[in-house]
């Protein structure tokens with residue numbers, strides 16, 4: 001394994017040796033204080049430092065101390081430099097020793113080629129590698145503002161505890177997970193402090209594409225920031241523990257700290273859960289020793305979910321935990337105990353009487369940012385102290401879990417066949433797995449399992465690997481337990497209930513339990529499939545397969561470069577066999593040949609030749625797409641932008657003011673409403689909550705303009721709940737949502753993968769398979785209640801067995817109903833995409849529903 005990982009580190013990122021060792025060892029009591037650089041004490045009321053101010057401080061600390069080294073780990077989505085600090089002793093931080101300790105952590109984590117005795121020796125020789133981060137959620141300001149003071153104290157303190165931590169631990173001190181957001185939020189607050197909007201919320205996503213969903217990207221690695229940090233976590237340093245700091249404790253507790261509440265994901269090793277509980281208890285104990293009351297455990301945050309910065313480590317045999325401190329603001333607040341709720345939500349724990357997981361209830365009073373910061377720093381010390389005191393135990397534990405995982409894997413493997421139609425998307429999935437350090441092989445020859453033969457080039461993921469819990473969790477269905485509140489309503493999972501990667505991505509994967517013996521190579525990164533062009537210039541046109549997602553990318557780029565593109569209305573004969581309706585055609589010619597070849601090469605496409613012009617085609621031109629952008633930060637809108645940019649669909653953002661102004665048809669062929677309720681779009685943010693330009697929504701006048709846009713020939717595309725707008729507001733609309741107003745006891749799917757049936761011959765469904773997995777978040781289901789002639793329902797829920805992964809209550813309600821409805825309305829059309837078709841840029845399997853809908857507007 002070593003050559004693979006070494007090669008990978010060389011490919012994907014900067015290495016720790018990029019930092020410079022300092023020549024001298026200045027007196028640590030002359031270190032710059034945070035105030036000397038920021039201009040104020042960190043965590044002072046009414047003050048927030050930007051990311052730039054904070055990194056200036058870390059730069060100054062790095063320069064003055066040889067107990068801290070800063071390194072750049074990549075660019076953010078907005079182009080800022082993202083940095084990471086490493087804190088230890090000067091001796092541990094020499095380039096040779098950093099390399100040595102990094103190597104030990106990696107060898108133990110991978111657990112390959114070691115005897116138990118060797119592993120014990122390495123554990124004795126190594127240092128605990130402990131990650132602590134700040135600022136993932138930029139509106140949760142206390143962690144961000146804590147980082148400079150904590151770093152100063154950790155570097156400077158001469159206490160026995162601090163010395164032991166520096167000696168025994170390599171602390172990966174990450175001052176900011178989301179630098180762009182910190183600067184946006186701090187500037188917004190400092191621009192408004194003292195004014196009427198001092199405590200108003202920032203009206204945009206604070207992470208360019210994801211906002212708060214930047215903590216939903218950790219198995220998918222879409223965002224640049226996730227990649228920068230994933231590289232450190234799972235390709236370079238393999239910390240034995242990861243501590244991720246947030247704000248939102250179950251009120252009125254002052255901080256939430258694990259143990260987490262149930263359910264627990266059965267794939268997480270027991271030793272990880274024990275480690276999380278132990279770490280959490282060390283933190284809460286520390287707080288009570290310091291008189292910091294009000295820490296609560298076993299509330300709100302469960303241990304089922306995969307995909308967050310604290311949860312993905314748990315599937316990598318790492319102790320992954322978070323804390324959630326109260327009061328995310330620099331504005332102080334009086335907490336009136338008379339207004340406290342009597343009980344916490346989970347298991348009805350009293351907020352005033354001591355109990356096992358809330359033994360020192362908070363009694364109220366004034367609360368300042370400094371209080372939150374001081375709680376966070378105390379938990380950080382407890383964490384690092386526990387990391388130091390059981391150094392060998394943590395290191396050897398990583399090895400033991402890895403070794404057990406390898407042994408438990410047996411012969412079970414996941415084969416990703418190279419002969420699937422959209423193999424390019426399969427290669428993308430392999431890279432998603434590789435970001436998480438899953439071992440993947442690519443077969444050099446064809447091989448058989450049972451009576452199925454897999455061609456050379458197929459990928460194999462064996463369960464016998466150190467991060468087997470992660471493999472098993474991502475590549476199998478989640479079976480979320482049916483858990484209810486005392487009143488019988490479903491107990492809401494913390495986040496998604498199911499996320500099975502190949503279901504979301506529409507990739508064929510065969511799980512097999514048989515010894516696969518085939519020559520193969522370890523995959524560092526999967527490259528795009530080998531491109532193929534017709535052997536000679538076709539008589540009529542080059543054809544792009546509509547079943548392949550990146551055919552859309554190619555078609556968009558070819559159109560933009562001036563090539564004429566059409567789509568066939570029926571199946572078409574090509575030199576690669578019969579391709580389905582919706583096949584893209586580009587007339588053959590000298591200019592198109594070069595461009596098509598370029599696209600094929602870049603995207604790994606198989607391009608076919610078509611000899612004669614098919615009878616029925618429809619011209620496609622680049623549609624003018626408007627993407628509705630409501631104020632307040634809608635992650636679904638951000639992810640939609642991300643997907644459109646990845647697949648080269650140009651778009652313009654349409655704001656409330658544009659919708660209110662009308663004349664939409666002059667600018668757009670297609671308008672897209674990302675997932676949002678009708679009421680949210682109509683009313684927007686409350687008047688007075690933000691400057692007037694951000695409040696008030698699209699208004700009834702704007703909704704009337706949308707209706708007019710469709711009546712005059714425009715295409716309106718709605719995603720998930722946004723279907724409410726045309727259904728409730730257009731009048732005489734021939735479709736209703738059968739789930740509208742149904743209580744959660746009767747219908748509930750809190751983020752699950754569900755089965756649908758597709759009629760693939762309609763322009764909305766071109767290129768899709770007949771059985772399609774879709775992502776449902778208690779999504780609408782449609783039935784035709786008006787003029788049936790004006791509606792087609794090309795995607796429907798099957799009559800039974802709808803749940804594929806996660807949790808679904810009330811399948812009877814949606815069985816046989818439509819998941820997609822294509823409605824002719826006036827001279828235009830409304831396409832209701834009833835599932836989260838672009839869900840967090842994970843649901844590659846359903847992207848075509850969005851792409852096809854956009855192209856409808858360009859068919860003229």
Ligand SMILES: [Zn+2]
Nearest residue numbers: 137140246247
């Ligand atoms: Zn958070």
